[in-house]
Every structure is written in structure tokens, then in C-alpha cells.
Amino acid sequence: MCVWWGCVGFLGGRLARPRRLRMQQLWQRKAAARARELVRSVPFDVAHHATFSAFWLPMGVVGLGIPTVVGPVGGATTTPAHLARYLGPKGRLFDETRKANLNARRFTVARSWAEDVRVIISQNREMSSFARTHLNRSDAVLIPHPHASDPEVPAHGKTARSTEFVFVGRLLPWKGGALALKAFEEAGLDDGHIFTFIGSGPDGRRLRRYAHRLGLDNRVSFAGQLDRQTTVERIRASAGLVFPSFHDSAGFVVAEAAALGTPVVCLDHGGPGQLVRLWPKTPGVAVDVAQSETKIVSGLAQAIRQHSIAAQNRITKLFAKSGSGNSTNMLTTSPVFTTWFPSNSPISTRKSSTTTGLAKASSTIFCSRA
Numbered sequence: 001m002c003v004w005w006g007c008v009g010f011l012g013g014r015l016a017r018p019r020r021l022r023m024q025q026l027w028q029r030k031a032a033a034r035a036r037e038l039v040r041s042v043p044f045d046v047a048h049h050a051t052f053s054a055f056w057l058p059m060g061v062v063g064l065g066i067p068t069v070v071g072p073v074g075g076a077t078t079t080p081a082h083l084a085r086y087l088g089p090k091g092r093l094f095d096e097t098r099k100a101n102l103n104a105r106r107f108t109v110a111r112s113w114a115e116d117v118r119v120i121i122s123q124n125r126e127m128s129s130f131a132r133t134h135l136n137r138s139d140a141v142l143i144p145h146p147h148a149s150d151p152e153v154p155a156h157g158k159t160a161r162s163t164e165f166v167f168v169g170r171l172l173p174w175k176g177g178a179l180a181l182k183a184f185e186e187a188g189l190d191d192g193h194i195f196t197f198i199g200s201g202p203d204g205r206r207l208r209r210y211a212h213r214l215g216l217d218n219r220v221s222f223a224g225q226l227d228r229q230t231t232v233e234r235i236r237a238s239a240g241l242v243f244p245s246f247h248d249s250a251g252f253v254v255a256e257a258a259a260l261g262t263p264v265v266c267l268d269h270g271g272p273g274q275l276v277r278l279w280p281k282t283p284g285v286a287v288d289v290a291q292s293e294t295k296i297v298s299g300l301a302q303a304i305r306q307h308s309i310a311a312q313n314r315i316t317k318l319f320a321k322s323g324s325g326n327s328t329n330m331l332t333t334s335p336v337f338t339t340w341f342p343s344n345s346p347i348s349t350r351k352s353s354t355t356t357g358l359a360k361a362s363s364t365i366f367c368s369r370a
Contacts, residue, residue, distance in 0.1 A: 091173025
């Protein structure tokens with residue numbers, strides 16, 4: 001069997017979204033032209049579209065007259081209505097516009113390829129439901145992402161962890177930063193526990209104001225965009241990653257944290273909840289969004305408390321074994337411990353757009369008989 005990889009490229013994370021979409025469309029048109037040329041000369045059995053995950057983006061390999069596989073594909077997850085107030089006014093306007101756009105595209109772009117595709121691989125349950133309801137496809141295969149698996153994570157009980165909880169990603173309303181702050185406030189932890197946002201974005205000012213309203217000024221910090229190694233160390237040393245995103249189809253930072261053995265707190269909605277379940281060896285809590293807002297916040301807060309207690313217990317045991325002094329003083333004065341990042345870790349060979357601002361690589365795959 002021979003394999004042909006289509007045009008592979010990086011779209012810089014700092015490019016404006018409209019420009020990225022135009023580049024994606026141009027790339028797919030060229031890929032489609034090249035694919036038609038190849039199909040005329042090579043007896044391909046399968047065409048596989050494995051590019052940006054949004055179902056409504058162009059797909060150059062569709063309509064070649066050969067069996068086609070699409071995915072893992074997503075983009076159908078929307079913000080739960082009862083959590084929309086955490087978006088803020090601008091965030092809600094964007095979210096409503098996005099929903100209207102999705103509704104329009106499901107009747108145009110999506111249906112244009114759904115009938116011609118042999119296999120649809122969905123990233124999450126919401127995409128599977130969308131394919132069943134709107135594309136008349138009940139046979140979508142659920143695979144969160146090809147890079148996600150259940151690796152041999154570091155022994156969680158032997159990892160020294162701080163009293164710092166982290167949020168890693170772009171500061172956008174739909175990433176759930178405001179909900180994370182509310183849950184951290186409701187957790188009622190002592191002043192030795194801090195919450196750090198790692199990343200940058202237009203929602204930063206609103207999050208600072210919200211932290212002030214919650215009385216968390218001295219316990220919430222904004223680290224901005226950090227280099228990858230520093231970010232990995234902060235994730236690994238933290239008491240947990242809090243990432244209650246409202247409509248991430250994947251959420252790679254969740255997989256990265258789980259691969260490091262770091263506890264994860266997220267919503268069971270879209271990709272993050274699916275990824276948490278792939279790492280049963282790493283403590284993770286995905287809170288059901290079908291319940292009320294009050295219960296969701298309470299569930300997130302309870303998970304934060306549980307991870308905080310577990311982190312402190314591990315520190316106490318480690319210092320007791322080493323015969324060191326007062327561990328509590330060390331925790332409050334030095335929230336980030338020196339850590340190491342194994343060269344054979346599943347995330348050491350892959351750059352992440354959520355932590356470094358680098359772009360994701362995409363490709364189109366063709367297979368034929370030898």
C-alpha cells in the first residue's frame with residue numbers, strides 16, 4: 001500500500017481568523033486539483049481528509065469518486081445556554097453569531113460532503129449527535145483524536161505538586177475562564193492556594209475585573225504567554241489544570257496535562273471530557289453540563305478541593321520521608337516546584353498551539369493498493 005500526504009503547512013497562531021480561513025480555502029482548492037490529477041493516474045482505494053477539525057471547512061478530497069474518510073472532525077459543540085452569562089456581553093454576541101453561522105453551514109457545506117463520505121470520525125459526542133440529527137448519518141465513529149491515547153503516565157503519587165491551580169490557553173470568553181474563577185472562589189481554599197492564567201487574549205481585562213469582584217485579587221495572577229518548557233513545568237507542578245471550556249472540540253492542553261499526570265477539572269462537554277476518560281491513571285473530573293448552573297459550579301469547586309487535598313497529602317508524605325522541615329511554609333512561599341520533563345513523553349515531540357501560539361499542522365492522506 002502506498003501513501004500520499006497532501007499539502008502540509010503551518011498557519012501561524014497570530015494570523016487573524018479571516019486570513020486563516022482564506023488560506024485554508026485556497027489550500028483545499030489546490031489540494032483538490034492535485035488530488036484529481038493523482039486519481040486519474042493511481043488506482044487509490046481510499047481518500048482521507050484529516051485537516052482542521054471544523055466540519056464546515058472545505059474538504060478537497062470529497063467527490064473524487066472513491067471511498068472517503070473524514071475526521072476526526074468536530075466544530076458542532078455549542079455553549080450550554082445556562083452557562084452563557086459567563087461569556088460576558090461581547091462573548092455572548094460572538095457566541096450567538098457563531099451559532100447562526102453553524103446553523104447556516106450545516107445546510108450548505110456539511111451536507112455537500114456528508115452524502116459522499118463513507119466514514120465520518122467524530123471527535124466528541126456532540127459531533128456524533130450533530131451528524132445523526134443534521135447530516136442523517138447515524139454511523140459516525142467516535143475517536144477523540146488520533147494523538148490521544150492512554151500512555152504510561154508518571155507515577156502520580158510520587159510527583160511533588162504545589163498549591164497553584166492553572167488555566168492554560170487563549171483568554172477568550174468561551175474558554176471558560178470566568179467559570180473557572182467562580183469555581184475556584186466557591187472551593188473556599190485558604191490563602192495559600194493561588195490560581196494562574198497562562199496565556200493571553202482579549203478576555204484578560206474582563207477576567208481581571210471579575211477576579212476583583214470575587215475578592216481574589218491577591219490569589220489570581222496572569223502570567224501571559226510563556227515559553228513551552230516553562231508552561232509544561234507549571235502544568236506538571238500544579239495542583240491541577242482547571243479548563244471548563246464551553247465548546248472545544250478537542251482541547252489538547254487537557255491531553256497534555258493528563259499525559260503529565262496532572263489532575264484535570266473540566267466540563268463533560270465537547271472534547272475535554274472525552275480526553276479525560278482516555279487517561280484513567282490520571283485523576284480527572286468532567287462535570288456534567290446537563291445539570292443546573294449552581295450544581296455545575298459546585299461540582300467544579302468540589303473537584304478543585306479534592307485535588308488540593310491530594311496535592312497537600314503528597315507533599316506531606318514526601319517531606320516526611322525526606323525528613324525536611326515545615327512543608328506548609330514551603331508551599332506558600334514557593335508555589336512552583338522544579339520539575340523534569342521526560343524526553344520520551346508523548347507530548348515532548350509535539351508543539352501545542354494552546355501553549356506556544358504555534359500553529360497546527362494539517363494534511364490530506366491518500367492510500368492505494370501496492
